[in-house]
Amino acid sequence: PTRLIAVLGDQLSHDGAALRAGDKARDVVVLAEVREEASYAPHHKQKLALTFAAMRRFADELSREGWQVRYTKLTDPENAGSLVGEFARRAGEEGADEVLTIAPGEWRLREAFEAAPLKIRQLPDDRFFCSETRFADWAKGRKELRMEWFYREMRRETGLLMEGDKPAGGEWNYDKENRKPAQADLFREAAPTFRKDALVQEVIEMVEAEFPDSFGGLDQFNWPVSRAQALRALAHFIAHNLVEFGPYQDAMLDGDPLLYHSLLSSSLNLGLLSAREVCEAAEAACRAGKVPIQSAEGFIRQILGWREYVRGVYFLEGPDYTSRNALAHHRDLPWFYWSGETDMACLRATVEQTRDLAYAHHIQRLMVTGNFALLAGVDPAQVQEWYLGVYIDAYEWVEAPNTAGMSQFADGGVVASKPYISSGVYIDKMSDYCAGCAYDVKAKDGDRACPFNSLYWHFLDRHRDRFEGNMRMRMIYRNWDRQAPETRKAKLETAEAILRKLDAGARV
Ligand code: FAD
Ligand code: DLZ
Ligand code: SF4
Numbered sequence: 001p002t003r004l005i006a007v008l009g010d011q012l013s014h015d016g017a018a019l020r021a022g023d024k025a026r027d028v029v030v031l032a033e034v035r036e037e038a039s040y041a042p043h044h045k046q047k048l049a050l051t052f053a054a055m056r057r058f059a060d061e062l063s064r065e066g067w068q069v070r071y072t073k074l075t076d077p078e079n080a081g082s083l084v085g086e087f088a089r090r091a092g093e094e095g096a097d098e099v100l101t102i103a104p105g106e107w108r109l110r111e112a113f114e115a116a117p118l119k120i121r122q123l124p125d126d127r128f129f130c131s132e133t134r135f136a137d138w139a140k141g142r143k144e145l146r147m148e149w150f151y152r153e154m155r156r157e158t159g160l161l162m163e164g165d166k167p168a169g170g171e172w173n174y175d176k177e178n179r180k181p182a183q184a185d186l187f188r189e190a191a192p193t194f195r196k197d198a199l200v201q202e203v204i205e206m207v208e209a210e211f212p213d214s215f216g217g218l219d220q221f222n223w224p225v226s227r228a229q230a231l232r233a234l235a236h237f238i239a240h241n242l243v244e245f246g247p248y249q250d251a252m253l254d255g256d257p258l259l260y261h262s263l264l265s266s267s268l269n270l271g272l273l274s275a276r277e278v279c280e281a282a283e284a285a286c287r288a289g290k291v292p293i294q295s296a297e298g299f300i301r302q303i304l305g306w307r308e309y310v311r312g313v314y315f316l317e318g319p320d321y322t323s324r325n326a327l328a329h330h331r332d333l334p335w336f337y338w339s340g341e342t343d344m345a346c347l348r349a350t351v352e353q354t355r356d357l358a359y360a361h362h363i364q365r366l367m368v369t370g371n372f373a374l375l376a377g378v379d380p381a382q383v384q385e386w387y388l389g390v391y392i393d394a395y396e397w398v399e400a401p402n403t404a405g406m407s408q409f410a411d412g413g414v415v416a417s418k419p420y421i422s423s424g425v426y427i428d429k430m431s432d433y434c435a436g437c438a439y440d441v442k443a444k445d446g447d448r449a450c451p452f453n454s455l456y457w458h459f460l461d462r463h464r465d466r467f468e469g470n471m472r473m474r475m476i477y478r479n480w481d482r483q484a485p486e487t488r489k490a491k492l493e494t495a496e497a498i499l500r501k502l503d504a505g506a507r508v
Helices: 017-021 035-039 045-064 083-094 107-114 132-139 147-158 198-210 227-245 265-270 275-287 293-317 319-323 345-357 362-376 380-390 396-407 424-430 451-462 471-482 485-504
Strands: 004-006 028-032 068-072 099-102 120-123
Touching: 004 017, 004 083, 017 099, 017 120, 028 045, 028 083, 045 068, 045 198, 045 265, 068 083, 083 107, 107 120, 132 147, 132 293, 147 293, 227 265, 227 275, 227 293, 275 293, 293 319, 293 396, 319 380, 319 396, 345 362, 362 380, 362 396, 362 424, 362 451, 362 485, 380 396, 424 451, 451 471, 451 485
Parallel strands: 004 028, 004 099, 028 068, 099 120
Antiparallel strands: none
């Protein structure tokens, strides 16, 4: 009998496990744009447009390869509205008795597929270097999980940037040579632009019509929607930006939202590019002497290390991971995360570029929006909802461990050994935001003091019981204790005043 091969919106890989297991002669491929997927998170308009455009393009490619494809558009009158509903409808039409698919990157859908009234076989997603079982084996018996150890094992296992059993260049990690603040560079190569053909144009119009109130603008939509475009983005990054990626990966510049970042996360997460080919391209450029080892290693670590590691953690920890709240934070997410209406220049710039581009790079996500939410004690579920919605690359398997774990410490230290917090000093060092800010980054208390400065101590003070025993935080508490009582009091009062303003919905 016929089987359905279901391809979800982030499974657009020609060599995905379900297509590999399929048979062009008897199986039918199903892709469906459905309301349920469009609304489980407050998706940015560009993310909706990218998903639908890439799905449509992929369906065309499969047809050309000789597959029987049944494609449901969002506005088709017979659309059942959910993935399971669409599978059931198509199974009825085709007389199919089984659905083959790649296991989704989210517990929500895995559970829905298991509970479905028809047989849905979920094949392991082998587009990653490290399978879920491999990760579980690695994690077994370890008191704590640390990315660096996992990463070294992955380097050995893949041979990427290895010379025999030694890391290329002698070091596993070159971060100490990185972390430079950036200067505006008028000669930096602009990002490649992708033509909006009729298909993309039509999807953009549909998103504007169907989701007029969703967050974000579509004017600057410029994401690869096909493998061919994604390959062009990869080639552009390797040729122009990888060279400086390492040194400037933590830098932030007002007026330069992209810097030397690759902008490849959406293509990777949709399946348009494989993690292996991206890492191999970076390695080849390094071996050819075109890029220095600290850039190639820093870049490969993000993909071979962090990306694989967070996915491993997400599936290891189980469906309750996203509801953890180790620090018992319950404040509502400030409205300016959506509106950008804040006097804090760093937050305003990050939110505005997020609105316009559906993109912010890692340090903006971690040390600006993430840092502020953590210091202010925002409910991590609301923080996760925001990150899952607003970024072009957001899927729960990668978003949740980064947000709940790395950024909000809501998992109590599974992903991060200590909270990623900083005062304004760090932002001032790594960016040029403070020069144009209404607040004074040098002031520690009072109305004009940078809010990060007082909230930082407020966070440490209110979570003292949990963190003062942490070896890596002892010096910080010693510093706090050495400050005069009046100084500490002034900082805590300043922080309290900011928190009161947040709670009252007043402008901060
Ligand atoms: P580059 O800086 O060029 O990095 C290269 C690649 O490395 C990325 O494309 C990405 O695939 C990978 N990578 C880098 N850092 C990470 C990381 N921490 N975890 C996983 N992969 C990584 N990334 C997502 O793909 N989806 C998300 O939903 C997401 N949410 C995040 C939420 C928070 C709070 C934080 C702090 C980080 C989040 N990240 C997420 C990780 C990271 O910020 C993005 O992958 C990166 O900014 C994407 O831009 P880029 O492609 O230009 O990355
Ligand atoms: C993100 C997304 C959106 C917006 N829409 C669809 C859709 O209509 N149909 C579909 O198959 N997939 C969509 N996706 C991607 C899924 O949400 C994604 O597969 C799951 O979150 C698992 O990672
Ligand atoms: Fe951000 Fe503080 Fe600098 Fe203003 S002064 S840009 S709030 S770090």
